[in-house]
Amino acid sequence: MKWRIVCCMALATALSTTAVYADGGALFRQKCGSCHQKDGQAPPVNPADKAAVVWQKFFDRNRHATDISGVLTADELQNVIEYLKQFAADSDRPETAAIPK
Numbered sequence: 001m002k003w004r005i006v007c008c009m010a011l012a013t014a015l016s017t018t019a020v021y022a023d024g025g026a027l028f029r030q031k032c033g034s035c036h037q038k039d040g041q042a043p044p045v046n047p048a049d050k051a052a053v054v055w056q057k058f059f060d061r062n063r064h065a066t067d068i069s070g071v072l073t074a075d076e077l078q079n080v081i082e083y084l085k086q087f088a089a090d091s092d093r094p095e096t097a098a099i100p101k
């Protein structure tokens with residue numbers, strides 16, 4: 001019977017994530033990485049580049065150099081911000097080089 005519970009939980013999780021990319025990390029690599037990559041139009045960016053509060057302020061205050069609203073929806077950006085904060089410089093596990101170089 002246990003498999004039924006697992007099955008329902010998996011389904012509930014799938015239904016609660018409306019975005020194609022549920023994972024902020026995947027979104028970050030794909031969407032931010034489309035510009036931020038080696039020899040790209042912007043240098044590689046890593047979550048560990050900034051402290052969590054700095055990431056939040058960066059986007060709250062619209063500090064990004066270019067308008068990226070056409071690249072990510074507000075929901076997607078929110079997912080990415082959560083990911084950046086989770087692996088920020090002052091997090092337990094700062095993450096670097098998330099974007100393929």
Ligand code: HEC
Binds near residue numbers: 036068080
């Ligand atoms: C359409 C291309 C594009 C996309 C998409 C994009 N960026 Fe950028 N980003 C740029 C450009 C261009 C700059 C300015 C680079 C420079 O100053 O040399 C920049 C600058 C930045 C900076 C400032 C660099 C610094 O050291 O302060 C950060 C941080 C940043 N982007 C993060 C992101 C994140 C996170 C995402 C995804 C949510 C993202 N960018 C998506 C083009 C993009």
